[in-house]
Amino acid sequence: xxxxxxxxxxxKEVPADAEIASHQxxxxxxxxxxxxxxxxxxxxxxxxxxxxVEAIVREExxxxxxxxxxxxxxxxxxxxxxTGRWQKFGGQLLKIRDRxxxxxxxxxxxxxxxxxxxxNELKSYKQLPVNFYQIQTKFRDExxxxxxxxxxxxxxxxxxxxxxxxxxxxxxxxxxxxQAYTRIFTRLGLTFRAVQADTGAIGGNxxxxxxxxxxxxxxxxxxxxxxxxxANIEKAEALAPTGERPAPGxxxxxxxxxxxxxxxxxxxxxxVTPRQCVKTLLVRGRDGLVALCLRGDHEINEVKAGKLAxxxxxxxxxxxxxxxxxxxxxPGFIGPVGLPQSVPVIVDRDxxxxxxxxxxxxxxxTHFTGANWLRDARITRIADLRSVVEGDLSxxxxxxxxxxxxxxxxxxFQLGSKYAEALDASVIDDQGKAQVMLMxxxxxxxxxxxxxxxxxxxxxxxxxxxxxxAPWQIAVCVINPKNLPTVSAVAEALYQSxxxxxxxxxxxxxGLRPGGMFADMELIGIPHRVVVSERGLASGTLEYRAxxxxxxxxxxxxxxxxxxD
RNA sequence: CGGGGUAUAGCUCAGUCUGGUAGAGCGUUGCGUUUGGGACGCAAAAGUCGGGGGUUCGAAUCCCUCUGCCCCGACCA
Numbered sequence: 001x002x003x004x005x006x007x008x009x010x011x012k013e014v015p016a017d018a019e020i021a022s023h024q025x026x027x028x029x030x031x032x033x034x035x036x037x038x039x040x041x042x043x044x045x046x047x048x049x050x051x052x053v054e055a056i057v058r059e060e061x062x063x064x065x066x067x068x069x070x071x072x073x074x075x076x077x078x079x080x081x082x083t084g085r086w087q088k089f090g091g092q093l094l095k096i097r098d099r100x101x102x103x104x105x106x107x108x109x110x111x112x113x114x115x116x117x118x119x120n121e122l123k124s125y126k127q128l129p130v131n132f133y134q135i136q137t138k139f140r141d142e143x144x145x146x147x148x149x150x151x152x153x154x155x156x157x158x159x160x161x162x163x164x165x166x167x168x169x170x171x172x173x174x175x176x177x178x179q180a181y182t183r184i185f186t187r188l189g190l191t192f193r194a195v196q197a198d199t200g201a202i203g204g205n206x207x208x209x210x211x212x213x214x215x216x217x218x219x220x221x222x223x224x225x226x227x228x229x230x231a232n233i234e235k236a237e238a239l240a241p242t243g244e245r246p247a248p249g250x251x252x253x254x255x256x257x258x259x260x261x262x263x264x265x266x267x268x269x270x271x272v273t274p275r276q277c278v279k280t281l282l283v284r285g286r287d288g289l290v291a292l293c294l295r296g297d298h299e300i301n302e303v304k305a306g307k308l309a310x311x312x313x314x315x316x317x318x319x320x321x322x323x324x325x326x327x328x329x330x331p332g333f334i335g336p337v338g339l340p341q342s343v344p345v346i347v348d349r350d351x352x353x354x355x356x357x358x359x360x361x362x363x364x365x366t367h368f369t370g371a372n373w374l375r376d377a378r379i380t381r382i383a384d385l386r387s388v389v390e391g392d393l394s395x396x397x398x399x400x401x402x403x404x405x406x407x408x409x410x411x412x413f414q415l416g417s418k419y420a421e422a423l424d425a426s427v428i429d430d431q432g433k434a435q436v437m438l439m440x441x442x443x444x445x446x447x448x449x450x451x452x453x454x455x456x457x458x459x460x461x462x463x464x465x466x467x468x469x470a471p472w473q474i475a476v477c478v479i480n481p482k483n484l485p486t487v488s489a490v491a492e493a494l495y496q497s498x499x500x501x502x503x504x505x506x507x508x509x510x511g512l513r514p515g516g517m518f519a520d521m522e523l524i525g526i527p528h529r530v531v532v533s534e535r536g537l538a539s540g541t542l543e544y545r546a547x548x549x550x551x552x553x554x555x556x557x558x559x560x561x562x563x564x565d
Numbered sequence: 566c567g568g569g570g571u572a573u574a575g576c577u578c579a580g581u582c583u584g585g586u587a588g589a590g591c592g593u594u595g596c597g598u599u600u601g602g603g604a605c606g607c608a609a610a611a612g613u614c615g616g617g618g619g620u621u622c623g624a625a626u627c628c629c630u631c632u633g634c635c636c637c638g639a640c641c642a
Contacts, residue, residue, distance in 0.1 A: 515602035
């Protein structure tokens with residue numbers, strides 16, 4: 001590509017609202033332009049990168065035996081009512097009407113459509129297993145779009161759906177996808193981890209997320225230093241502590257804590273550590289309020305709470321009025337001691353081991369000290385309620401857990417029969433009987449990968465693309481060609497021979513001053529750069545510099561080709 | 566959805582408190598000088614000050630209202 005024939009649109013300034021590096025650099029490099037909240041135009045430069053990612057994803061999906069197809073982005077309401085998700089999906093589902101007032105949605109995912117396709121196309125077990133995929137634009141009306149294409153409303157996704165007669169077959173394809181994903185992210189040059197993920201309300205046997213490690217990531221992940229255990233923090237089990245609860249040693253005593261509501265305030269006032277306190281959360285259960293008790297230094301894990309039989313999938317804190325009605329106090333002074341019998345008290349494993357602890361007094365402005373389970377407070381049930389913390393033992397018993405931040409770029413999931421059942425997608429088995437198919441689904445956030453890569457690889461000057469994602473491999477910069485026509489000719493010849501070798505080169509023939517040219521090529525992250533100038537011609541060598549190195553070095557043309565091959 | 570902020574030239578932003586001729590930098594266009602790390606000079610084009618309503622002799626500025634956008638929060642007592 002000759003840059004004089006391209007539309008490169010770098011800018012020096014960046015809107016103040018671009019917060020993270022990838023968003024800022026994508027705007028500065030002119031890869032994307034915002035059209036509306038969560039909607040971005042991909043410029044020619046940005047599209048080159050997006051296509052690189054897409055191509056690798058496509059190659060590896062094909063290699064793993066998946067078959068590409070393309071489904072509509074707009075989907076009819078009726079299909080979504082069959083699975084019940086027209087209501088359940090909530091506000092993220094963008095609903096639209098056509099001129100006849102028929103209702104549709106812009107597809108946030110394609111389980112319904114692909115299962116409908118499958119139930120019409122797949123009739124015999126002999127057609128299974130099969131794995132369909134597409135690379136399609138999706139729309140999710142995010143509560144709060146942010147970070148550019150990282151959490152956009154419209155985004156490009158690869159989604160695959162596999163169909164099976166047996167669980168073994170599903171597990172096999174799941175494994176194949178897991179491996180394909182590992183190849184994809186490795187080829188893309190990303191530092192990532194596959195982590196166990198929560199399967200959510202859908203259930204199912206297995207789910208893994210592929211997380212690109214980056215401090216700006218929105219997900220918390222944990223991994224063991226003594227094994228290959230890794231999980232999303234939503235999923236990670238906090239091992240049951242060993243040891244017995246000590247016998248009560250202190251008397252229950254009510255103390256004044258007039259304005260101390262938080263664990264930090266209470267523990268500071270009473271001169272105890274947060275881990276000697278119990279915090280009590282009142283949430284709306286399926287049948288009245290439920291108390292959840294945790295050690296003061298621990299945090300509730302909402303996914304774990306959602307799995308309790310007493311609670312709905314997504315628990316909601318009780319309102320101040322509800323709390324006042326049930327336990328006669330306001331938030332900040334709730335405790336397990338003396339709660340009405342109607343309120344189940346579910347206690348975290350670690351909190352259940354405390355003795356002589358501090359907790360809310362169930363009366364405004366007071367807490368208890370010297371509280372003890374059983375003697376002073378009921379335990380309806382002990383459960384794993386908390387999120388793991390740095391230093392916890394790994395659930396597999398090997399090593400200690402560490403926390404990191406990640407950007408979710410892929411997710412593989414064994415769906416089971418949920419959608420096939422709802423849409424009655426079945427095939428005839430070898431006994432001549434109809435059997436509902438089992439499904440897996442496998443997503444990759446193609447556009448998000450571009451942002452994730454930048455989060456992981458950038459410096460003060462701009463982006464450092466991994467080789468596989470770079471819009472071009474090498475930039476040929478022509479310096480001051482007006483003075484010496486041979487400079488242009490040599491640059492042109494070099495550009496030609498690079499192209500003939502199948503090396504993607506960009507010729508910067510815009511006639512900029514050197515500083516502007518270098519700054520642009522560094523900003524847009526081209527891995528290799530060669531400068532052609534009067535000075536270089538005199539020495540008979542090429543001036544080469546790698547994007548990630550501070551110094552240039554002289555190379556012959558042969559050496560340059562060897563480097564790039 | 567709750568709270569906060571913001572909207573002025575293509576971009577980034579001053580100006581608003583205290584009403585009185587619309588500003589800067591970057592970018593763009595032209596001419597000239599420059600040419601190894603975002604050059605310099607001269608000249609120029611460019612804004613319905615988000616929309617609507619009101620107050621006033623007079624509104625970017627004050628008041629009301631609508632809209633867009635951004636941030637924080639949406640459970641952790």
